[in-house]
Amino acid sequence: MDGETDTASHLSQVTVAANSKKSGKGRMIALRRYLPIADWGRSYDRGAFSNDLVAAVIVTIMLIPQSLAYALLAGLPPEAGLYASIAPILLYAVFGTSRALAVGPVAVVSLMTAAALGQIAEQGTMGYAAAALTLAFLSGAMLLAMGLFRLGFVANFLSHPVIAGFITASGILIAASQLKHILGVAAEGHTLPIMLGSLFEHLGETNPITLVIGIAATAFLFWVRKGLKPMLRNMGVGPKAADFVTKAGPVAAVFVTTFAVWALGLEERGVRIVGEVPQSLPPLTLPPMSLDLLEALVLPAFLISIIGFVESISVAQTLAAKKRQRIDPNQELIGLGAANLGAAFTGGYPVTGGFARSVVNFDAGAETPAAGAFTAVGLAIAAVALTPLVYYLPQATLAATIIVAVLSLVDFSILKRAWIYSKSDFAAVLATILLTLVAGVEVGVSAGVGLSILLHLYRTSRPHIAEVGRVPGTEHFRNIHRHKVETDPRVLTLRVDESLYFANARFLEDFLHNRIARDPQIKHVILQCTAVNDVDLSALESLEEINRRLAEMGVTLHLSEVKGPVMDRLQKVHFLQDLTGKVFLTQFEAVKAITRPA
Amino acid sequence: MDGETDTASHLSQVTVAANSKKSGKGRMIALRRYLPIADWGRSYDRGAFSNDLVAAVIVTIMLIPQSLAYALLAGLPPEAGLYASIAPILLYAVFGTSRALAVGPVAVVSLMTAAALGQIAEQGTMGYAAAALTLAFLSGAMLLAMGLFRLGFVANFLSHPVIAGFITASGILIAASQLKHILGVAAEGHTLPIMLGSLFEHLGETNPITLVIGIAATAFLFWVRKGLKPMLRNMGVGPKAADFVTKAGPVAAVFVTTFAVWALGLEERGVRIVGEVPQSLPPLTLPPMSLDLLEALVLPAFLISIIGFVESISVAQTLAAKKRQRIDPNQELIGLGAANLGAAFTGGYPVTGGFARSVVNFDAGAETPAAGAFTAVGLAIAAVALTPLVYYLPQATLAATIIVAVLSLVDFSILKRAWIYSKSDFAAVLATILLTLVAGVEVGVSAGVGLSILLHLYRTSRPHIAEVGRVPGTEHFRNIHRHKVETDPRVLTLRVDESLYFANARFLEDFLHNRIARDPQIKHVILQCTAVNDVDLSALESLEEINRRLAEMGVTLHLSEVKGPVMDRLQKVHFLQDLTGKVFLTQFEAVKAITRPA
Structure with missing residues (x-):
């Protein structure tokens, strides 16, 4: 046993870390620590530039429909999704440590945003969109504070099974929340029973044309996801090209359905469309700061921060591992904090590092965060020039892209796995899933965390x-x-x-x-x-x-x-x-x- | 490492315990398990009887003024203290596993009762005394449920330093709450700043005669506690007799001050007295059960149950260890639960096993819970026959007995000890003490528990x-x-x-x-x-x-x-x-x- 050495050596490690702030090249190290861009920026060259540019083009094409769709999911006007992808990406490129992470609106955070704001204001009102800014501001401030005070460990209290259960339940909730757009009816609710009840009530008002568009788009996108790539490969198309065509599937769905609505005048037959989207760079916005609003949003903002951070860091680490790169969790908090503050002041809503977009970015060959910056430029161009093109885009198509995207999140295998491996983990997952579905995202994730802590304490309280x-x-x-x-x-x-x-x-x-x-x-x-x-x-x-x-x-x-x-x-x-x-x-x-x- | 055997052997132990319910002499064992009286009752003999009787007489003499005083502390009429000592003692004698534990009103639980009821009703009103019954009922039901479901481990989450800090802060709060009776003024509040502020406001209304009685009684009781016993021993009095005389100190103070008030007619000069106490056996009472009341009292009842259980079990185990006797924590929960239900239906308020009274019982030679039963009979006689004698007893005297009793609870050494041994334990104690004093007993103990769990998780989340x-x-x-x-x-x-x-x-x-x-x-x-x-x-x-x-x-x-x-x-x-x-x-x-x- 070398036990007696342990405390001392642990302390010495801590001391080393603390000293590095003040040693010889102290200021440079401090600068690099809080500004990772100062690190990779110095060695940036033409090769990295062209790789980053290619990746940015691919990601931009993927992000345009996705951003609009997630804004719809969050209950916000479509441009909010675009705005939330521009400044945040740039700020993350400056402060983040991951080379491939793509920051912007993601499904689960959009759902949590809708749940949080639904308690404050009606969807579609000014107050609703304004409260989204406040939520992003609070979330950004919390992430930044956690990063500066090195409190990233807080996220460790979300156990893997609880996260898995939460993501699965969120996927179901998100898919259920989009059914109203597929049916073309007005329904409400942030929990499964209320959503389904409300849908059932309005079932008679279903718009048949919307339903046809919705079902066709959903079926098409499922086929793109499952059947298209193998088919292309069989036809002799190269793997990269096949991959690209597959990624462009949602864009095709957008084009075709938009064209159909415009050509056949379907919006006059009750098909809901995206409508006018302002042609503009992200506006400068000031999040409202009334005490009541802050108080109402502080807990949702905290949960959004933690969930967003956990999702983002696990994506970042998975990608960094592939190239033996380092991720600093506390610096990641600062990067995400900056990104969310950016969203708050430029008409966005809470953002985080998304799994799908980051993987696309990585696979397309992005080498540095500059790829993100180029994506931001691409989206800014889209916001200024392309928004009139989506006027006739049916909401049902966006709903279909969301449904197809989130159903891949739904995975009940965690229940079986937990049942086999550990009954107390099983209890925590089951509680998380059920409570998220019937009582909402905030209750679900809080209960999961609480229960896993209690069960852990219970186990260690009766040691062998x-x-x-x-x-x-x-x-x-x-x-x-x-x-x-x-x-x-x-x-x-x-x-x-x-x-x-x-x-x-x-x-x-x-x-x-x-x-x-x-x-x-x-x-x-x-x-x-x-x-x-x-x-x-x-x-x-x-x-x-x-x-x-x-x-x-x-x-x-x-x-x-x-x-x-x-x-x-x-x-x-x-x-x-x-x-x-x-x-x-x-x-x-x-x-x-x-x-x-x- | 014989690790592979561990789970199995642990399981086998659990199985043994579970099987014992059903094995050969199953019913007898089950009976003895839930009715410890069936165990010791069979071997009860004349020797044990006479020892128990002597102990009961001594404890009864001690308990009469103490019960009245704690009722005053809880804000209840004096008879509630007596009633809370009668049925609960009898029920604990049947269901409890400790041979020497004396159940009844104790200082900390009385304080917590006052804090809980203060949010519901005015002291001295019918609603207040009725709510005390509901509180005892809830507490009893929770203790019983925890015992039947074998949830005694919940009490383990109260760490020793948190308990020590809580008891010390409670001692200060209790002493502060009695100052108004010493001064003879009306003051209010359940936290130190409010109590002291209120006292200061009413300082001008001080009744000088009450103050003289209060100070004299306090000084006398301090002297009895610190100086009398050594003096008696120096005078050649035997240790047992000296001890008995010392224990009887409060009774002497009661006699002298009561006589003084009666003889000099001091109650007409503004000295508050106990007044009329009904001459009666404990009445049958039905705790009110409105949903609002239950909801308001459920958290306080839970905290009272846990704190009461922890206090009681540590006393019981300390005493049992001296005779190599066993205490079953889950059966103790059942015993205390029965005692509290008893209090709820006989005009009492929440009770638990008290340190001082149990030690006196043990030292006086109590061998079985029958000593408790005899004490109950003694107190019942007092309730029927002796209550007119306390008509002129000044409240200041009771306050003095409380102050002298609780100041022995105040012990800041835990702070120094924790500081030396472990900074995170120190943080938990300090938070408990400060929050108990400034934000009340419920906030204080909850924060202490929460903080110690968080600090433990934090420590294990960064393993060496x-x-x-x-x-x-x-x-x-x-x-x-x-x-x-x-x-x-x-x-x-x-x-x-x-x-x-x-x-x-x-x-x-x-x-x-x-x-x-x-x-x-x-x-x-x-x-x-x-x-x-x-x-x-x-x-x-x-x-x-x-x-x-x-x-x-x-x-x-x-x-x-x-x-x-x-x-x-x-x-x-x-x-x-x-x-x-x-x-x-x-x-x-x-x-x-x-x-x-x-």
Whole structure:
């Protein structure tokens, strides 16, 4: 055991990190730390430039319909989706550490935005769009603060199964929320029962032409996703080209349905269209800051920040790993914070690093965040020049692109996996999924986090305690219930397989108390501390209490194999002096010393 | 490592416990389990009877003024204190497992009762006393439910330092709340700033005679507590007799001040007295059950239950240890639950096992819960026959007994101790003390619990990770920063000193990712899992992700010294098949196999 070295070396690492801020080239390092662009920008060359440009063109084509669609999902005017992709991408390019991450509106965050704003204002009102700015501002400020105070670890409390369950349930909610556009009816609600109930109520008002467009677009997009690529490959098209054609599928759907509406005058027959979108660069906007609004949005903004950060960082890390690049989670928070503040002041809404767009960017050969900057330019051109083209674009087509995109998020295999691997993880996933569906995204994700923390605490609050004895002829001690071991009726040795802390301190007290009360022969208790990484103050007081109570029963308490950092702490207090027995380096020495004939 | 046996043996223990309900003498065991009286009752004899009777007389004398005083503290009519001591003691005698625990009103729970009811109704109104019944009912129902569902572990989340801080702050609050009775003024508030502010406002209305009585009684009781016993012992009085006289101090104060008020007619000069107390056995009462009331009281009732349970069980265990007796925490919950339900239906208020009264009971020689039953009879006689005697008892005297009793609870040494031992425990205590004083008991204890859980999660979310190498000539592997060890530049071995779970899964991912990105020589990573007691689903997915990312970097991942239960779980999923490297029984074997020349 090199336990005694652990605290010191851990501290020394921390010190090293802290010093790097002030050392020799301190300012340059600090600059590079908070401005990663200063790092990759210096070595930028023509090769990287042309790769980045190609990637940007591909991503731009993909993003135009996607941005409009996610704005629709968030309940915002379509241009908000474009605006939310421009300034945020540029700001992330300056402050972010991932070379390939593409920042902008994403499905889950758009859904959460709709859920948050639905409590504040009616969709389509000025107040609604303004509140979206405030939400982006709050989210940006929180991300930035977490980054500056290096609080990125907060995201760790979202367990993988909870995230998986949440994403699956969100996918279902999103798909359900788009059905009204496919049917061409007005329906409402942010939870599944209310959405479905409202849809059912309005079913009679279904617009048949909208329904035809919606179903055709959905079927086409499913086919593009599943059947087109294999077909093209069979026809001898190269993999890259086949991939590109597949990615352009939504654009084709947009073109065809827009043309159909325009040519056949379908908007006069009740097909809802995108309509007028202002031809403009992103406007400068000021998020409203009334105290009531801030108070109402602070919790949603926090949840959006955390969920967005988790989604973004896992994409960034997956892509960085492919090229052995580093991602700094706290700097990522700063990058995402800046991106969201950018969205708040340029007519956008909360954004994060999206999975699909980032993968496309990476696969298209993006080498640096400059690719993102070029994408922003492409989208800015689209916002200025192309918006009249989407006037006749039916909302049903956008809904179809959303439905096809999010159904790939829905994956119930996590339930089976969790069931097989760990029942407590299963409980957390199931609760997350069900509550997200029936009580909304905020309740769902909060309950998932709360439950997984409680279940973790519950597990560690009832640690496994093994009664051990010596394997004959060796110095090894093993569980008496599983191995043929030698024990002495006067000596009880317990090995606790968990750090001792407040949640299990009393458990050990009870366990020992009951064990000893049952067996009056016992004169010595040895606690073998191999697996005890920490003893907090509650556990220390429990040990003191155990020591005192055992003394009153005439039983001596010994410890063996205490780790260095634990020993360091115990030496700060009186416990070792008060201990009725001794602390032994090894369990073997302990038993030898205690059972030695007098 | 005999890890593989651990889950199984743990399960087998659980099975044994579960089976005992159904085995041979099943019904008898079940009866004894839920009715401990069936156990000790059968061997009750004349010796135990006379010991119990003596203890009961002493405790009864002590409890009469104490019960009146605590009722005053809770803001209830004095008889409520007596009633709360009668049925609850009897019910605990039937259902509780402690032989010496004395159940009834205690200081901290009385304070919490006052804080909870203060939000519902005015002190002294009918609604206030009725709400106290509802509070006792809710608390009893919760304790009973926790006992039946074996949820006693919930109390473990109150860490020792948080309890210590809470008790100290409560002591200060209680003492402050009694100052108004010493001054003879009307003041209000349930937090220190409001209490002191209100007192200061009414300072001009101080009743001088009340003040004289209050100060004299307080000084006398302090002297009895600190000076009387040594004096008696010096005068040659035996230790038992000296002890008894000391315990009777409050009774003397009650007698003298009551006589003074009666003889000098002080109640006509503004000295507040206890006044008329009905001469009656505990009445049958029905706690009001309106939904509003239940909703308002459910959280306070939960906190009262938990705090009461923690106080009670620690007293019970301390006393049981002295005689090697067993306490069953879940049965204790049932006992306390029954006691509180008893209080709810007989005009009382929430009760628990008190420290002072239990120690007196134990020291006086109580052998079985029958001592409690006799005490109940004594108090019932007092309620019927003695209440007219306390008509002239000044409230200031009762306040003095409370102040002197609770000041012994105030102990700031926990702050120093926590500061020395663990800064995170210190933060939790300090927050508990400050918030209890300035924001009230409910906020204080909740914040303490929340903070200690968060700090624990934070600690385990950043586990110590040591990079280890082989100590030359041995099979031992130690921290490379602390020992001269042999390493191979192609092989990185990390030892994580914590179970892997969602809160630290990403930490390990980041750590490894950054470590490998820095060092392109590395071709093999070994995770030495000696201290990993658990791998939850999030950590499993992190390991899979690490495996996948390392593979993309051309690095092989191996595991060594995986514990049995962890291995069992890993075998349920595909991870071990997907692992690019191998699982080695020991770290030594791993390094030997990997670095073996080809």
